[in-house]
Amino acid sequence: MTTQLLGTSFIGYSRGIGSDVCGHAIHPASGGKLEPAYIGATPDEVNDAVELARQAFPVYSVLPGQQRAAFLRAIAGEIEKIAEDIALRGPQETGLPEARLRGETGRTTGQLRMFAALIEEGSWVDARIEHAQPDRQPVPKPDLRSMQRALGPVAVFCASNFPLAFSVAGGDTAAALAAGCPVVVIAHESHPGTAELIGGAITRAALATNMPEGVFSLLYGGGRTVGISVVQHPVIQAVGFTGSRSGGTALMAAAANREQPIPVYAEMSSVNPVVILPGALDKGEAALADAFFGSLTLGVGQFCTNPGLVFLPEGKGFGFIERLRELVGASTPGTMLNPGISRAYAETVEAVASTEGVQTIARSSGAEGQGAAAIFSVSLRRFLEADLLRGEMFGPATLIVRGSLEEIEAAIPELEGQLTATIHATTEELAAHASLVSALESRAGRLIFNGFPTGVEVCHSMVHGGPFPATSDGRSTSVGTMAIHRFARAVAWQGFPDACLPAELQEENPLGIRRMIDGQFV
């Protein structure tokens, strides 16, 4: 490693001193401790970080988009400079392969540059101008202009399963910084070293591009202690989180119980149902099983979009199941992200396996800390009776539910909210089952035809969100350019002289952005 890890928080442009050791990174395969020890932020340091964010907000939020974009591009550049360190440290503390860390580094820098391009162009603010009509009867119409403005300082929690793309410089941080919000990040105990590497990169980028101190801080000490205290701080105006349902709902409660409640964007739990219609089986059951198994076991099943539930028409799909049984038998279990996740996975799989009416189709076995693939089957009737079966098994396990097509369609509204819902069918079947697709739409943020839910494209049209508990706020996405709207609100200016308006709303359109003028987009 070319970077020396210190084990302390970033409080604006200073490093924290902290108090107690909050933990070491753990090497998931061996269970061994990695140096250095990480020191939790003190309550004073938490307060300093948030206070610096408060002071940075009025400066940072109104910087021209070009300047905020330069900061985002500088972050991407600084991350690329330490790509070798990330590729070395990341696998040690996450158990993820080096190639995954390298790929995720590229996705992370790509996201930062995507948001940079969005705010360089500038039209995302949805600028609207309505000109005055002083002679209108019965009352004059005032000059009224509106645009999106940054919400305020934001708390972002790192995710254990994406040490880069949903962590310190991940999607929420990139979206919040792009919108103009200072960010206070709470590190995840699973990958503190990777977090520190990225924290250093962001800090160097902020200094190099002359950003106000407090635009970024990174705190160690755990989500449930330091994290909650950040969420409860009156200065914080929104929260981004990707993690467990219990963690997300705890943050939702903390945010709702503040004197001023604030929005929480928590991505929590999704089983991502896959509905297979007979025509899809007719096209080749083994090939379908191969592709499904690839999606199921990608990253040891540790994706929010992992397909954990399959609806299969009764009396069909024996070749599909048979092929899955072979694949599981031949599979090699992978190391999971941390001991807590592998323990929870083993317990959940055991609970499902021992639920009345559940048949184990295939289960491989793994050592402590590993996630072994598992495929179960159950009747639709039993599935609807046993609450446990509708919950998430975070790992490479799936439950196949058998029923008639009518029963399957009737069961969809009983599912909780999902990030994705997938349907495998012929085009003719898809057209003939519009009400099934409609039912799936009401439960999910993204509908997939003849594909698989893993592999979330980062682009303008991605919706990585969905009704509760997939996310706490199904109106928004955590991936793609639309995510910037999580951290913005509309503000209107009435009767302001041109020179005192933000550039986006000035009559001559100095930024050359797309605007709505008197009801027409120009």
Add this chain to the structure above:
Amino acid sequence: MTTQLLGTSFIGYSRGIGSDVCGHAIHPASGGKLEPAYIGATPDEVNDAVELARQAFPVYSVLPGQQRAAFLRAIAGEIEKIAEDIALRGPQETGLPEARLRGETGRTTGQLRMFAALIEEGSWVDARIEHAQPDRQPVPKPDLRSMQRALGPVAVFCASNFPLAFSVAGGDTAAALAAGCPVVVIAHESHPGTAELIGGAITRAALATNMPEGVFSLLYGGGRTVGISVVQHPVIQAVGFTGSRSGGTALMAAAANREQPIPVYAEMSSVNPVVILPGALDKGEAALADAFFGSLTLGVGQFCTNPGLVFLPEGKGFGFIERLRELVGASTPGTMLNPGISRAYAETVEAVASTEGVQTIARSSGAEGQGAAAIFSVSLRRFLEADLLRGEMFGPATLIVRGSLEEIEAAIPELEGQLTATIHATTEELAAHASLVSALESRAGRLIFNGFPTGVEVCHSMVHGGPFPATSDGRSTSVGTMAIHRFARAVAWQGFPDACLPAELQEENPLGIRRMIDGQFV
């Protein structure tokens, strides 16, 4: 009246039977009861209304925008047919003058037609298309398309102070119906007859345009009983409310404590600060006082945007105050909306008047049920010490706070969130006080220069929202076309055949709407 009032709920296309009388409308000036008695909806009727909305949703939400627009236009037409009945009944139960009811009828039908035009045009859905790149390395890019879709059945609460524009067919109902959401309205006890008139109009319009039953219901029985049970019903997916802070926060708590939490759009409490800089006084103190007094007493001060707080530079503005004293002395108190509001107003004014350090500049007196204008003054230091003084006096009362310009700017961040913030100044002063304007922006949804906050323009650029407690969700507006996004969420389709996509996302763009295609708006 040409319409016979029955006093019962609308449960889809049927009328409820109900159980107990929940109350009569009260004639605010005399305190007398108006016929008929209103009967509360039973728990079964509440459930029936919500269940009908659930059944209507998959049909109504995907109707072409043209058809939903025809429904909205039909509602406007039906309301116009009963304009005389509204002008007769409305004043009796609200104490508002007939001209106000007629004006508000026009605003209400105007809003309905504004949303009709928005969905006829259709681009509001923010359609985004990214084409597949099957040859992309290292992984193919899928075809991914997204657009806004209706959120689900919505609960809308009527507001006492806007019996039409924020009630049964008001802004939230129009926005929700436009987005594709069935609406269950909870009537306000202050104007049950006006609610019934409008409920009939919407029902006739729904029948005439062949809308599915359940697209609209109207329930009597009170916000805190029937209303809460609607909000707690698992089918309901969002809530719109305009009213008191206690009512709004009760709904927020009920929504947050559901098994599936849902968004609440509550507009609650705002004192709408007005900052007057010396240059504005130099232009004519009496004229400024006249205009301010007009805004303060409009509608007996019963607007969410009523200017209840004025920051005046110390040692200046004596002519402004003197003129206000004259105006109050010559003013005639008006009848308030209901006994609860007039009692609360009298109590709040009394509490402010007797707060240590508060000087009464002028107070007129009124009979029981009337709202008499009142002007108080206090030092900035005392203002910051006494929490009571930063709360809302719902009625024609304002508090003038005197301090230096530095003290005034430092006090702004201590204010709670506001719907509006106003500054009176010369253009040069405005430019010289950018940090004051920035502080006001962080506290409000709409900034007004040399104008007054009352009179909310219904248009594309209006933001009628603001940080808590002005609203529960400062990211959105309750007035203007942007309000449609309260009741919608983004959904993505991946890899779908063209014929199975919503028309908005089909390749040939059959609706001719504005779309983003591969990152470019076309």
